Amino acid sequence: MHLAEILNWRSVPAAGISMGLTRRCPLHCAHCSTQSSMTSEQHPELLFKRFVASFSHESRPAILAMSGGEALLRPALVSALAKSARRCGTTSSVLSGLFFARTHDGTKIPAPIRVAIDAVDHFSASLDAFHEAEVPWPNVRRVLRTLLDDGKDLSIHLVGRDADDPYLTTRIAAVRRHFGTHIPMLVNQVASFGRARAWTPMVMTKRPARVEAQPCTMAAWPVMGFDGRIVACGNDDAMDRMPGHLVLGHASTHTWAQIRERTLESSMMRAIRLYGPDYLAARAEMHPSGCAAGCRTCMAMSGDALVEERVRASIAISMQKQSTRVLEAAAGELIRQGGALAFARRNGVARYAELALLGAT
Structure with missing residues (x-):
């Protein structure tokens, strides 16, 4: 499964689910969005197995994306x-920081980890200057070469300090030199989440005089956290803050079919995907800090009961109209037509978006 196939689905509501299996990690990266460590929380395997076992041929995500920690x-x-996911037709991927290549040259992957990599349909490696301080690039390169030679579908999630970070230029050139077009890359930049919040300033955007609708694709896939809580957003703050309007359920008490229905049918979720949080906030005459803040606006919607009530009231009637359903379908189709490239441009460093398509047929 190529990275482009995953990204093609990424903007489609309930087409996939992201699942954090643990918050533990042996690395100490200064930008870690989940502030993971080896003493962080980890919950029983049964919690995750039960939820994935609720997938069926009739109701299943196309993709199960696993990460951590x-x-x-x-x-x-x-x-x-x-x-378990494959039995009902769901493909899977896993994202790793390659911690297992820290202390050897990367030519030998520990047997249990190799079994896990072989079990998924796609393997992604996190790569950035912070990871490389603990897992050297030559070791990473050898792991990727071993897997590539064995026919594994791979990608690299590459992160720079900002869009102009020379590290990105250097590492992209090295990947292309060693692997040609065989390993696609999704390129992003450090955001002010987790540990990076202490040293990365939050980008403040001046609110325009007229706030236009801006569909939010981050609310497309449900996200299951380390403790089984499930939210409707891929923003790391959503799992930390658990704003009420984004909470979908819990893996211990809900099935995939129930989470899927809530994702697709919740008036709030539909409105966020169609109009975006800034537009909804403007309609409800609410806007935190006077800024067009996107995710921050969305997080603030549940910070005040009156504000959330006003937002819900402003969409209650409009989201029930047949004309709104038609508009949703049209907007969704336009987003799907943009596919992997549009997603990479919108949610990554735009100038490097086409790297996500390397090797795609």
Whole structure:
């Protein structure tokens, strides 16, 4: 499964689910969005297995995307979930910081981890200057070469300090030199989340005189956290703050079919995907800090009961109209037509978006 196939689905509501299997990680990256460590929380395997077991041929996500923390600290769980998902037609991926290549040259992958990598349909490696301080690039390169030679579908999630970080230019050139077009890359920049919040300033955008609708694709896939809580957003703050309007349920009490229905049918979720939070806030005459803040606006909607009530009231009637359903379908089709490239431009460093298509047929 190529990276482009995953990104093609990424903007489609309930087409996939992201699942954080653990918040533990042996690395100490200064930009870690989840502030993971080896003493962070980790919940029983049964929580994750039960939820994936609720997938069926009639109701299933197309993609199960696993991460952490460091998901490959639980290789047996990764393998079990990938196999369980595949039985009903769901493909799977796992994202790793390659911690296992820290202390050797990368030519030998530990057997349990190799079994887990073989079990998924796509393997992604996190790569940035912070990871490389602990897992050297030559070791990463050898791991990728081993997997590539064995026919594994791979990608690199590459992160720079900002869009102009020379590290990105240097590492992209090295990847292309060693692997040609065989490993696609999704390129992003450090955001003010987790540990990076202490040293990365929050980008403040002046609110325009007229706030236009801006569909939010981050509310497309449900996200299951390390403790089983499920939210409707891929923003790391959503899991930390758990704003009420984004909460979908819990893996211990809800099935995939129930989470899917809430994702697709909730008037609030539909409105956020169609109009975006800034537009909804403007309609409800609410806007925090006077800024067009996107995600921050969305997080603030549940910070005040009166504000959330006003937002819900402003969409209650409009989201029930047949004309709104028609508009949703048209907007969704336009987003789907943009595919992987549009997603990479919108949610990554735009100038490098086409790297996500390397090797795609």
